[in-house]
Amino acid sequence: MMQPSKKILLLLIGWFFVAVGAVGIFLPVLPTTPFLLISLWAFSQSSERFHDWLYNHKIFGPPLQDWSKHGVIPPRAKFVAVGTMAVSAILVITFSSTPWYGLVAMLALMGFGAGFVLTRPSKPRPETD
Structure with missing residues (x-):
């Protein structure tokens, strides 16, 4: 049996990241699915009802199911993820005094x-019988 305070904390985390993910629908630079995956995890630890609601949601459910079943990262999410990394790297290299070993670690x-994101499938593979 889970402690009530831990359950409440996980529910709050779940709902917070549902809200952040929902904002990501309207902001092109904010990815939705990673935040919903955090919510799904938090709900899986605290509320089967909310987990099932989110996993089967009309809007939020399909990308979560695609990730769960097929490891899919949609092309738009790949573009945003890799683009954000590239812009961040350029900004750090250009405007910071980070030592060379810090830059090497960051770039690595x-x-x-980026390699992980880009090697995930972009859409589910067709089911074969």
């Missing part, structure tokens, strides 16, 4: 993240 981590 961004490269790893």
